[in-house]
Amino acid sequence: MQDKTSMASRQSRGKKLVDPVFSILAKAKEAAAEYGEEKVVNATIGSIQDDDGHLATLDKVTELVRSFAPERIMSYAPIKGIAGFEEAALNFTFGSSRPEGHLAAIATPGGTGAIRQVIYNYADDNSNVLIPDWHWGPYKVIAKEFGRKIDMYSIFTEDFKFNLVEFKKKVTANLKQQDNLVIIFNTPAHNPTGFTISTAEWEGILTILREAAEDKSKNIITLLDIAYIDYAGEFEEVRKFFTLFGGLPENILVTVASSMSKSFLAYGMRCGALIGLSSSKEVVDEFVDVSAYSSRANWSNVNHLPQELLVELYNNESMLADVYSEREGFRKLVEQRGQLFLTEARESGLEICPYYAGFFIAIPCDNPEAVVERLQQEKIFAVPLNKGIRLAVCSIPTAQMPGLAAKIKESLTD
Structure with a gap:
């Protein structure tokens, strides 16, 4: 018998998306509005933020987009x-x-x-x-x-x-x-x-x-x-x-x-x-x-x-070279942030999954939800996974990287 509380088809009943990335991102934005962005570490979203906390974009890409005729x-x-x-x-x-x-x-x-x-x-x-x-x-x-x-x-x-x-x-x-x-x-x-x-x-x-x-x-x-x-x-x-x-x-x-x-x-x-x-x-x-x-x-x-x-x-080719050059600067910025975290993770004894490059670093841990909640008390916002937590180093300003690994290590032992 059909559930009278639902009009959805059988394959769609009960669907409800709670995306951990965007839900915790919302909490990070609320904390930034209350305490100031410089006091909040937002390690949730997988997009590059520059060291001023603004969304990174490629100037040549923006310039090209603005040049297109409407029909294009x-x-x-x-x-x-x-x-x-x-x-x-x-x-x-x-x-x-x-x-x-x-x-x-x-x-x-x-x-x-x-x-x-x-x-x-x-x-x-x-x-x-x-x-x-x-x-x-x-x-x-x-x-x-x-x-x-x-x-x-x-x-x-x-x-x-x-x-x-x-x-x-x-x-x-x-x-x-x-x-x-x-x-x-x-x-x-x-x-x-x-x-x-x-x-x-x-x-x-x-x-x-x-x-x-x-x-x-x-x-x-x-x-x-x-x-x-x-x-x-x-x-x-x-x-x-x-x-x-x-x-x-x-x-x-x-x-x-x-x-x-x-x-x-x-x-x-x-x-x-x-x-x-x-x-x-x-x-x-x-x-x-x-x-x-x-x-x-x-x-x-x-x-x-x-x-x-x-x-x-x-x-x-000329414009593409400019785009690649600008992007390389952002790649190196993310790489620098990642290497800073890796160095401090080794120093603090924090175990992480093997990180070679890219936007994210993962830290294995038991009870990731509890760890994420403890970090939020320190105004650090990370994403819980099944086997640990994820940090979006792409979005953390370089000035906020020092000391972050040690704080995460402390949160694992609380």
Whole structure:
């Protein structure tokens, strides 16, 4: 019998989103209004703030956006993306490390839209999507929205290397019970830890996947969420791992979720690309077909303005060089903050997950909710996770970094 207190469909009853990032961000803003911003450490939101506490933006990007004629902003964009978008997206994603194989790219509303497409189109109803135990929370929200389930593997060994043994066990177990397996990797500069999978670890992962793909009745779909790649190191260096993905068996589809949000500090423009790579042209053709169909069914087409921005930068080497130079300054600013925290964490004996680069640092702890509440009493606002807490070092002014690790260490022992 239908619950008379609900008019929602069966699959939608009981849905209620409480996002820990934005709810704690609201508390941080309330505290800043009451005590002053300089007395509040807001380590919640994944966007770069400059050392004055203002949202960081790229001047050349702003200048270019303001130069566009209205019809380049207001008109509908084609479902798959405007002319030139695909090649621009492939270039910005891979640089000089474009992998061998058949490639295609389609516009999406941010990296989140790309993730949505892969989970919906490649994970069967009621099947598992494989993610690490340290992960970006919305992966689970998206999977649940479409009736998919989540299975997790322990990403780290005791010495904080990628856990190939655990990963292989989970891949093997899931492929015994389902024919399609979507596996999400968030690297380099993983959210929430800042971990980056090394070349040797990638080689181990791909060996496992090749062995699993020997059963031609099984399909393996890897989703590389590279949202933070441009804050993981030098542009070409951090992209070299992509070449490892060429020449894989036809029943392994590689997908990449690329985002303009972080790369161009254009979070609110909501534009990205979903890229498909396969040794089979037929698989990539199908990838384009199902992705375009889902785009039309969900958002019709993607914001026109950021697509124009990406294409214009691709065709303007001088302006692109200016954008890269300005972005490099922000990358180094985030790197400096992260290294300050790492140094003090070592000095205070605070254990953290391996941080190589990126927006976030994660601290393992028991009862994260209680730890977060204790930190809020010290006017420090962090995000609780299942296995610890997350600090957005991207948003903490450099002047607030000294002493932060020690205060967190104290909060763990209270």
